[in-house]
Amino acid sequence: MAITTQTKTQNKTAFNQRQIITGIVLLVIGLLMFLLFARDTQPGQQATFGLNTDNNAGTIIIPDLVLPVQPSLYVLIVVIVFLAGWQIARGIRSTGLLVGAVAFAFVAAFLIWATKDQAFNLVGMMSNSLISATPIALAALCGVISERSGVINIAIEGIMLISAQVGVITATIFHNLWIGLIFAILAGGLVAAVHIVLVIRFKVDQTVSGIAINIFGTGATSFIASRYLERNIDGLNNSGTFPNITIPLLSKIPIIGPIFFQNNIVVYLMIILVVVIHILLFYTPWGLRTRAVGEHPKAADTLGINVYFTRYVNVIIGGMIAGLGGAYFTIGSVGRFDQNMTAGKGFIGLAAMIFGKYNPIGAFLSSLIFGFADSLQVKMQILGINIPSEFLQMTPYIVTMIVLAGLIGRAIPPAADGQPYEK
Amino acid sequence: MTNNAVENKKPKIKEKNKPGFTENFLVPILAVLTGLIIGGIVIVLSNDAAIAAWGNFFQSPGTAIKASWDAIATGYGALFSGSLGKPADMLAGFQHYSATGDNKLLLKAFYPFTESLVTATPYIFAGLAVALGFQGGLFNIGAEGQFYIGALASAYVGYKIVGLPWFIHLPLALLGGAAAGAVWGAIPGFLKAKFGAHEVVNTIMMNYIAFRLSDWLLSGPMKSSGFRPVTPNIEASAELPRFFADPLRFNWGFPLALAVAVLVYWFLFKTTLGFEIRAVGANPDAAKYSGMSVVRNIILIMTLSGALAGLAGAAQVLGTDHWVGQGFSAGYGFDSIALALLGKSNPFGVVLAAILFGVLRSGATSMQSLAGIPIHIISIIQGLVIIFIAAPAIIRGIYRIRTGSAGATVLTRGWGK
Numbered sequence: 001m002a003i004t005t006q007t008k009t010q011n012k013t014a015f016n017q018r019q020i021i022t023g024i025v026l027l028v029i030g031l032l033m034f035l036l037f038a039r040d041t042q043p044g045q046q047a048t049f050g051l052n053t054d055n056n057a058g059t060i061i062i063p064d065l066v067l068p069v070q071p072s073l074y075v076l077i078v079v080i081v082f083l084a085g086w087q088i089a090r091g092i093r094s095t096g097l098l099v100g101a102v103a104f105a106f107v108a109a110f111l112i113w114a115t116k117d118q119a120f121n122l123v124g125m126m127s128n129s130l131i132s133a134t135p136i137a138l139a140a141l142c143g144v145i146s147e148r149s150g151v152i153n154i155a156i157e158g159i160m161l162i163s164a165q166v167g168v169i170t171a172t173i174f175h176n177l178w179i180g181l182i183f184a185i186l187a188g189g190l191v192a193a194v195h196i197v198l199v200i201r202f203k204v205d206q207t208v209s210g211i212a213i214n215i216f217g218t219g220a221t222s223f224i225a226s227r228y229l230e231r232n233i234d235g236l237n238n239s240g241t242f243p244n245i246t247i248p249l250l251s252k253i254p255i256i257g258p259i260f261f262q263n264n265i266v267v268y269l270m271i272i273l274v275v276v277i278h279i280l281l282f283y284t285p286w287g288l289r290t291r292a293v294g295e296h297p298k299a300a301d302t303l304g305i306n307v308y309f310t311r312y313v314n315v316i317i318g319g320m321i322a323g324l325g326g327a328y329f330t331i332g333s334v335g336r337f338d339q340n341m342t343a344g345k346g347f348i349g350l351a352a353m354i355f356g357k358y359n360p361i362g363a364f365l366s367s368l369i370f371g372f373a374d375s376l377q378v379k380m381q382i383l384g385i386n387i388p389s390e391f392l393q394m395t396p397y398i399v400t401m402i403v404l405a406g407l408i409g410r411a412i413p414p415a416a417d418g419q420p421y422e423k
Numbered sequence: 424m425t426n427n428a429v430e431n432k433k434p435k436i437k438e439k440n441k442p443g444f445t446e447n448f449l450v451p452i453l454a455v456l457t458g459l460i461i462g463g464i465v466i467v468l469s470n471d472a473a474i475a476a477w478g479n480f481f482q483s484p485g486t487a488i489k490a491s492w493d494a495i496a497t498g499y500g501a502l503f504s505g506s507l508g509k510p511a512d513m514l515a516g517f518q519h520y521s522a523t524g525d526n527k528l529l530l531k532a533f534y535p536f537t538e539s540l541v542t543a544t545p546y547i548f549a550g551l552a553v554a555l556g557f558q559g560g561l562f563n564i565g566a567e568g569q570f571y572i573g574a575l576a577s578a579y580v581g582y583k584i585v586g587l588p589w590f591i592h593l594p595l596a597l598l599g600g601a602a603a604g605a606v607w608g609a610i611p612g613f614l615k616a617k618f619g620a621h622e623v624v625n626t627i628m629m630n631y632i633a634f635r636l637s638d639w640l641l642s643g644p645m646k647s648s649g650f651r652p653v654t655p656n657i658e659a660s661a662e663l664p665r666f667f668a669d670p671l672r673f674n675w676g677f678p679l680a681l682a683v684a685v686l687v688y689w690f691l692f693k694t695t696l697g698f699e700i701r702a703v704g705a706n707p708d709a710a711k712y713s714g715m716s717v718v719r720n721i722i723l724i725m726t727l728s729g730a731l732a733g734l735a736g737a738a739q740v741l742g743t744d745h746w747v748g749q750g751f752s753a754g755y756g757f758d759s760i761a762l763a764l765l766g767k768s769n770p771f772g773v774v775l776a777a778i779l780f781g782v783l784r785s786g787a788t789s790m791q792s793l794a795g796i797p798i799h800i801i802s803i804i805q806g807l808v809i810i811f812i813a814a815p816a817i818i819r820g821i822y823r824i825r826t827g828s829a830g831a832t833v834l835t836r837g838w839g840k
Contacts, residue, residue, distance in 0.1 A: 154623070202814035207562055207623055211760055212809035219802020226797040227469050347627050354624060390639035397628040401611075404625060405618040 016091075022098075023088035029102060030080035037113035038073040045069040047112045050121035053258040062254040069116045076109045103369075114383050125375050126259045133364075133371025134270050134332070135160065135342070138325030139349020140356065140363035141270075141277055142192075142318040147358060148281060149314035150294040150416040154210035155195050156322050157346030158217025163188040163326025165221045168337045169229075171239035171330075180239055180331045181265075181324070188323015189316045191217070196315040199420070200308055206418050214346075222339045229337060241335045242266065266332035269324060271364075278360040290314055294414035297421040307421050322346070351400040358413060370396045445824060446815070447767050453818050454765070454811035455779065458804040463495045465803060466796055470494035498794045505789025506782040508535040530667055535785070537673035541743055543781025545570070545755045547680035548735030550762035550773040551687050552608075552728045557768040558691055559724035560704030565611060565626025566732040567756025568633030569604040573733025574740045575637055576603030578747045579645060581657025581740065592660040597737050604733015605726045607633060612725025616718040622725065630756070641749055653748040663742035676742030681774065683734065688770040700724055732756060754802075758784075761809045780805075 049065040083092070083101060092098045111120070139156045146153040166187040171180025195213055198204040204212075229237040242264040251261035260271070281287035292300040293310045301307050329341050348370055355369075356362025373396050377389035467473045476483075476490035509532070516529035549566045556563035563569075577600030584592060611625035638652075647655040665674045691697040702710040703720040711717050735755060740747055762780055766772030783805075787798040811818050818824070 154627075198810060198814055202816050204810070204813040207564075208760075208764065208809065208813045211564070211757075212806045212813065214806075215757065215761065215802050215809065216806025219799045219804075219806055222799035223465070223469075223797045223803060226799065344631060347631070350624065351628065388639045388643065390635040394632050394635045397631045401614065401620070401625050401628050404620040405614045 019091045020088055023084045026080060026084035026087060026102060029106060030077050030084060033073070033077050033080065033106060033109045037109050038070065038077060040113065041070045041073065041116055043070050045116045047072075047115035047117075048119040049111075049115065050119060051123050051255055053121070053124050053127065053262075060252055060254050064119070065122070067112055069112055072112050073109055076105045076112075080105050107372075114380070118383060120379070120383065123255055123258050125372075125379055126255075127262075128375035128378070129368060129372040130259055131263070131267060131333075131371070132374040133367040134267050135325040135328045135345045136349045136352050136370050137270050137274065137364045137367035138321055138328065139346045140352040140367055141273055141360060142322035142325070143350050143353035144356075144358055144360055144363050145277060145281075145290075145318040145321065146192075146315045147353070147417050148294045148414055149290045149311045150297060150414055150419065150421070151196065151199060151311050151315050152206040152210065152418045153192070153195065153315060153318060154207060154347070154350060155191065155213035155217075156325075156349055157342055157344065158210075158214040159188050159191045159319055159322040160326035160329065160342045160346050161217045161221045161340070162191050163323035164329040164341060165224060165229075165326075165337045167323075167327040168239045168330035168335070169236050172236050177239060177242055177331050181327050184327035184331070185320045185323040188326060189320040192315050192319020192322070193312075195319070196312050199315075200311060203420055206420075218340060221337070225337055225339050233336070237336045239331050239335050242332055264332060266324065266328045273321060273324075274360050274364040281360060291414070294416055297416050297419075301421075301423065311421075325349070348396065351396065354413075355400055355403050369399075447769075447772070449824065450815045450818050451765055451767070451772075451776075451812060453822055453824075454808050457811055457818065457821065458808040459499070461807055462800055462804040463499065465800060466498045467491040467494050469796070498790055498796045501793035501796075502783070502786035502790040504786075505535055505793070506539045506786030508532055530671055534671055535789075537667075537671050539781045539785045540677050540778070541672050541674070541781075542785040543778045544674075544676040544680050544742065545735040545739045546759065546762055546777035546780050546784075547677075547684060547774055548738055549732050549755050549759035550766060550777050551684060551770055552604075552731035552735065553759045553763035554766060554768040554770065554773050555687060555691070555700075555731060556724060556728045557763055558704050559700045559720065559728075560707065561612075561615070561721065561724050561728070562623050563608065563611075563626055563725065563728045563732070564623055564760065565608060565629045565633075565729070565756070566735070566759045567754070568626070568630035569607040569729045569732035570736040570739075570756045571633045571637045572607045572736070573600035573604035574736030574747050574751070575640055575645065575654075576600050576733070577661075577737035578654045578657055578740045581661035581745075582655045584661075585658060587658075587660055589660040589662075589664075592658065593663065593741065596657070596661040596741055597734065600733045600737025600740070601730040602733070604736065605730035608729015608732065609722060609726040612722045612729075615725070616721040637747075638749065641747065645747075647746075651748065654746050656746050657741065661741055662745060663738065665742075672743050674742035676738040680738065680777075683731070684770040684774045687731070691770070696723070732759070735759075758805060761805050764809055764812045 045068070047067045047069050049067070051064055052061050080102060083098065086092060087098070111122075114120070139160065142156050142159070143153055163184040167180040167184030169180075170183040171177050174180070191213060195209055198209045198212075199206050225237075244262055244264050245268070247261040251257040253261075281290065289300065289305050289310055292303075292305060293307050297307045300310075325345075326342070329345075330337050349367070352366040352370055353363045355366035356364070373392060377392045380387065380389055380392060470490070473487070473490040473494045476487040480487045512532035513529070516526075516532040519528045520526050549570060552566050552569070553563050577596045580596040580599035581592075584595070587595070607629055608626075611620075611622045611629055614620040614625055615622045641652040641654065645654045647653055663675045663679070665672060667673060689697075691701060699710065699715045699720055700723070702713070702715060703717055703724075707717050710720070739751075739755070744751065758780060762773055762776045765776040765779075766774070783801050787801045790796050790800075791798045
């Protein structure tokens with residue numbers, strides 16, 4: 001009894017300490033916002049945010065959002081300081097909410113400061129963010145579905161590269177993008193199958209297998225690209241891309257319409273998959289089995305769930321999803337394959353998976369953040385901000401490390417993640 | 424003394440029961456061999472003449488086999504003559520040298536081999552970095568990032584400080600590289616030890632941070648006056664001295680790498696700290712209960728590992744390139760994972776594996792130019808070699824080697840623990 005109270009008080013002090021530290025961090029963020037942004041403005045400056053896209057598909061036009069720069073910044077800073085005070089005094093229960101609010105305030109302040117005396121198309125950038133987030137989200141979904149069943153998959157990068165190449169080659173040969181898409185998905189499943197066979201049948205360490213597949217995938221696709229594709233671009237490496245599909249009615253909604261309902265098939269499939277996998281994972285027997293196998297394979301086995309079979313199925317389905325992500329790079333966006341065109345998106349997908357706490361919707365939302373950072377740095381150059389875009393590109397990685405360390409919102413992996421199961 | 428007596432009395436374990444030879448030598452050798460064979464198949468499949476000949480296999484099977492053999496011979500011939508040199512040239516060089524005392528031909532004949540050793544130098548350091556991590560039960564995928572940061576730091580020390588004698592400047596530049604790599608490795612180590620954040624993800628993240636940071640440094644603060652995003656050349660006093668006249672880039676980096684390999688071996692297997700590291704790697708719980716500080720050891724392992732990878736970058740800059748440009752690493756850090764696995768995480772094994780990789784990498788360039796086989800075939804072979812090393816059952820199955828099956832090696836125990 002005495003021991004429990006002692007640990008309780010310890011926990012409480014630890015919690016208080018963390019609470020105060022978080023509060024101080026918030027104050028520092030508020031101070032930073034003042035020093036970096038607010039100090040650099042004059043009264044009377046205005047920031048114009050465009051809320052319409054250029055390629056209007058009958059979307060209802062709404063007026064642009066015009067904000068006075070200085071007052072808006074001070075409001076945001078006051079909000080942060082208020083949150084900090086609240087956190088120190090009372091503690092805020094939902095860390096997710098806290099982090100979200102602070103991140104939103106900081107990014108908003110940054111954008112308002114960056115757009116002072118200029119115009120900036122907010123909806124256009126949101127739309128770009130969703131598009132850049134698409135491969136990241138698909139990679140993250142692949143990660144979620146594999147790791148929920150207890151198999152680490154860092155081969156996503158290699159899977160996506162191979163699928164991207166298979167997709168564009170088959171689409172070009174058959175003059176049919178849909179065939180390319182199907183082959184890309186099948187290729188993804190096949191490579192993932194190699195991974196899971198190595199892991200289960202040959203007991204290869206899961207990370208090592210993933211790295212081997214990445215190195216192999218990079219080598220094989222680059223080999224094929226420089227041996228065949230570069231010599232015969234029109235015959236092998238020029239597929240064209242999926243057209244944008246405008247969904248009637250929904251696309252006419254201001255703001256939301258141009259962002260979500262004027263995209264190509266890969267983006268729609270990604271959004272559908274996020275929802276479907278979320279439902280499958282948390283509301284169906286299959287999802288329950290998957291999670292049981294990932295948390296406690298022995299117990300699952302005792303109850304008659306086939307651990308190996310579940311892992312095979314999950315990793316292969318995950319590979320097919322990553323294959324779709326690979327298809328995005330070629331037939332979904334540029335219509336040709338370039339060496340190493342995935343550029344680490346598979347690893348960023350892993351980060352998004354962890355950031356999203358192994359949860360499909362969480363993974364999707366964090367992919368959006370990564371995609372946002374990605375498209376923001378493009379816009380920065382247009383706005384002529386002299387913050388090096390490299391630092392902006394770094395932030396997602398730093399944020400992932402902070403999340404992984406549990407400083408803000410801990411991501412707990414499935415208990416049996418990465419452990420081989422032996423009967 | 425008494426200890427020795429006791430050890431001598433021990434009945435000698437039969438060599439057969441030790442997994443030693445098969446595990447440590449036969450399987451890696453066969454893995455490399457199998458990788459090369461599959462690479463040969465890829466060469467044949469990508470050779471137009473050979474494919475055409477196979478199309479007429481039933482009319483003239485001899486032609487098909489000959490065409491395939493030609494393709495492989497040209498490819499691997501170019502690979503190995505480009506990385507090891509031609510014996511005939513070497514002989515001629517020797518004769519010329521002994522006859523006239525002019526070593527030009529001799530140096531020319533040995534140029535390919537020294538280039539392989541030059542390529543092997545950063546591989547040795549980076550392979551040792553990953554191997555040290557493996558010994559301590561940690562997976563340092565961040566060698567690539569640490570390599571970049573180490574290279575940039577040593578280049579900075581190399582060109583920024585002017586007027587020092589070489590015996591101060593060179594060690595300082597090396598130390599700068601090692602220290603920067605150490606910091607880059609220590610951060611994931613600290614996060615792992617204190618918060619349990621998995622080092623695999625964190626080192627991957629650190630890689631990307633390093634890439635972006637180096638992009639920025641090379642296009643801004645560290646950019647030389649020209650148009651290209653490269654650093655200025657380092658001072659001559661910071662260079663690792665070269666052994667021969669100019670086309671030969673063979674330098675003191677290689678002997679230094681060998682010395683560091685010996686040092687790492689001594690550290691791991693002959694010191695208390697090294698024993699602690701291996702104990703933590705083998706079983707963290709047991710290490711903890713016998714009074715070792717797991718937290719301290721994890722940070723130490725990652726710091727040392729990072730320092731070694733940083734040294735790899737430093738050796739590359741100070742010995743070979745003398746400047747840093749964008750994308751200059753050519754994947755040394757990632758290949759080093761394959762190296763460490765191939766060398767069974769043993770420093771001497773790593774040295775051998777690194778020389779092999781140096782030979783393959785530097786020969787691949789001439790294979791591309793002479794035989795038209797893309798350089799990337801080396802990555803294909805490397806990927807296969809890793810798989811074969813990690814799944815010895817495949818190699819055992821192919822070559823029908825019978826030994827007691829070794830247990831699964833688990834290096835990664837889930838992201839969050």
